[in-house]
Amino acid sequence: MEKITNSDKVLLLGKSDFLVDVSKGLFHTNHGTINLSKLVGKKFGVKIKSSKGELFYVLRPNINDFLDKRLARLPQIISLKDCSLIAGYTGLSSGYRVVEAGTGSAFLTTFMANLVKPDGKIFTYELRTDFFKSAKKNIDDSSLSAFIDAKNKDVSKGFREKDVDLVVLDMIGAEKIVSKARKALKSGGFLVVYSPYIEQVKVVCAAIEMESFVDVRTIECLVRDYKITRDFSRPNTTMLAHTGYITFARKV
Amino acid sequence: MEKITNSDKVLLLGKSDFLVDVSKGLFHTNHGTINLSKLVGKKFGVKIKSSKGELFYVLRPNINDFLDKRLARLPQIISLKDCSLIAGYTGLSSGYRVVEAGTGSAFLTTFMANLVKPDGKIFTYELRTDFFKSAKKNIDDSSLSAFIDAKNKDVSKGFREKDVDLVVLDMIGAEKIVSKARKALKSGGFLVVYSPYIEQVKVVCAAIEMESFVDVRTIECLVRDYKITRDFSRPNTTMLAHTGYITFARKV
Amino acid sequence: MEKITNSDKVLLLGKSDFLVDVSKGLFHTNHGTINLSKLVGKKFGVKIKSSKGELFYVLRPNINDFLDKRLARLPQIISLKDCSLIAGYTGLSSGYRVVEAGTGSAFLTTFMANLVKPDGKIFTYELRTDFFKSAKKNIDDSSLSAFIDAKNKDVSKGFREKDVDLVVLDMIGAEKIVSKARKALKSGGFLVVYSPYIEQVKVVCAAIEMESFVDVRTIECLVRDYKITRDFSRPNTTMLAHTGYITFARKV
């Protein structure tokens, strides 16, 4: 029943992986050209051969395929491990209403939109016009734009959303938004601040301390990859050792 | 508009924290008795005083409050950090259909149910009757039972679900279910195995290698908490250093 | 040839472990009394029975037995992992002349004295008289007092040692000693500062930047213990997650 239409995006897994619009028709790769129009009417899961004879699996992409292979990264993104903890530790799920600042590349924006659908909404603010334009393209490309309200506005001038479940701040000067964030949150709602440096963590925690929040917690998340073979098992030799600190607080 | 009714659960945050049914009427704590019936008709976010004069904030609980303060833990649970990565790395969201074995205490079960609502479903299998009964109570208590189909069955005898988005295995002998899991998955769907020991990771990876999976990856997640004060910032002195390894694979 | 004399210390390994002076004669434990005088003339490596019939191995203690089982810990010590890196990263070895402040419990002091013997020396300063007295007892008990010059003095008033190989600072206000430390060091010598908090690291690094140092580096060391059995291998469930930051710099 999962048939491919001309308006679908497909994930091509082969020697290289791609996420492409079927409507593109011909898709050129280092491994040969792929005639996407032949996929229409086929089922997700089929294989397709390129002009050079290379095989590609054709899958229905999910949010992570989009984030990994399609989203243009202009400013630094919040990595998937950190997005996962932000969502998991705040109970983010369908129906949540979220304020985010700044939008950046819209990585976390689209990640969250995928979780709050079909009833929730992400209100996201970005000050810089170049970032906003890039983010907007990513959002429009994500099939999740119905759940995102993106604004090219200075969040420090305030925002109108009320009774939101979550406010996420990933911006310079986040400490100045803490009080505004509290006002926008419903009782029991969460404030999350992502800080690349310990200095920002400190000023943010000081700002949080001035307001009525409980369960204040700052963490960092380390994901260690393993190499597992029949004979030799060990952690990978190198790892991503630092992305940022995540501070959580809950409004009362 | 968020008014408390007699059929609600409320989160009480004070010197101790509790998650209780308003219908309980009187709730006895070390910090005095709380008359819950007085809350009906009030708004979430109000404060209430115990008979000993202690103040409690009254909040609408979310999934994590339930997992943390209410779920009875009979067998070992999969911790929140690992649940978060399992969800985040597989794109788990509303509409997903998931097979899980075993149910254990239903911690991950209810965590996932909260994410797949309102259109998805968790089909969860538990062999041991004592675990199943405990899990069933937790599920019924979670307000998420509509999205969970819990069975007291031996998953190694097979399961009927087809075209599921995700199969999660947290059980002894997971390696014997890998092939069955693949059959149940839709193209592009994910298999996730949680293994407390490296020996189980190895046999699971060997079983995965025999089947058509791609993007096989084994990780562990370390969450480090920080103590942040105005003058002294440092990681906490001790930490949870190991829970389990998580192996991901994707069906093609 | 390694015969036990009445002036030796012996390590007793049994249901509990002890490091005792043979000259004590009778040694009372929860596992019965041990008649140490019977050990004189025996070889290290023998076993001895307590009055309750419990067996103890009798070994010649090394520095770590002393540090672990005998040294009285009044102020917080620098842990063995951090001592090991301080020594290993600075080339600390026989003949080194070292200035240390503060002495604390003399854990690092005796650890370093064991490495610089037979030709080197540790000059160690402690401001607080209570700490100094406790440290002095530990030093006298360590069999390494010939290689240690312990002073109950305020190091911030300066120190006379010149051309030393290493200056180690583990004290509040270490940043004020950086310039004096540089003067005391020979060319190519090392400054090491141990900081429990990131705030101290920052002021120390700022002070180091004002002086002629190269190879400035701040690290922390995490040691992860494993549980290895025939069937189940995994990291320990909890770990010591933070002790302190170690900053290294080299005088030019």
Place this chain on the structure above:
Amino acid sequence: MEKITNSDKVLLLGKSDFLVDVSKGLFHTNHGTINLSKLVGKKFGVKIKSSKGELFYVLRPNINDFLDKRLARLPQIISLKDCSLIAGYTGLSSGYRVVEAGTGSAFLTTFMANLVKPDGKIFTYELRTDFFKSAKKNIDDSSLSAFIDAKNKDVSKGFREKDVDLVVLDMIGAEKIVSKARKALKSGGFLVVYSPYIEQVKVVCAAIEMESFVDVRTIECLVRDYKITRDFSRPNTTMLAHTGYITFARKV
């Protein structure tokens, strides 16, 4: 008094760092030629200009300068953090007698020789002739050859050293040497095995369990570097995430 002679090695710290023999006379670098003969009679600590006008500090090298800038690395070395813990956790110091197998590039060999001097000795075995030859060159270059007895022999055929303080194994098949190692150790002496893979840890621990050892412990060491500036402090983005596991055991 620390004057440079023609037979010295000097450490040159500048835009690049070098460890060279003064007897070399002219030393050519990308930053110009350095006339080393001009250094004879000068004090360690002076600066010298290259033919291109670049300044270099001239320092007396220590063991780590040798290990870092001079030692030729044919096979994989044991990293400095692991060497430091091996030494620190076994009390390695002047006078220790140590058996090591295999020699590899002689990194750990020379690191340990620097610690056991002036009275101790490292007896080191290497089966492969190519490794042995490379190691021998490094040892001869290290100024520590008087404290090292290097043999191009198969350690599995046994070794004659007795009453040693420490046996270190870094070789395939280390588990077969455990029993021989025990015989060579004095009472209370240490066995250390370095294993890149968890599978080797397991067979080694199983072999250790068959013999009379106590205090068996397997660890891994993670060193995290920090970037500290006046405004921004954070761990480095990437890190060396795995080198090997270190197993310690003590003979009784």
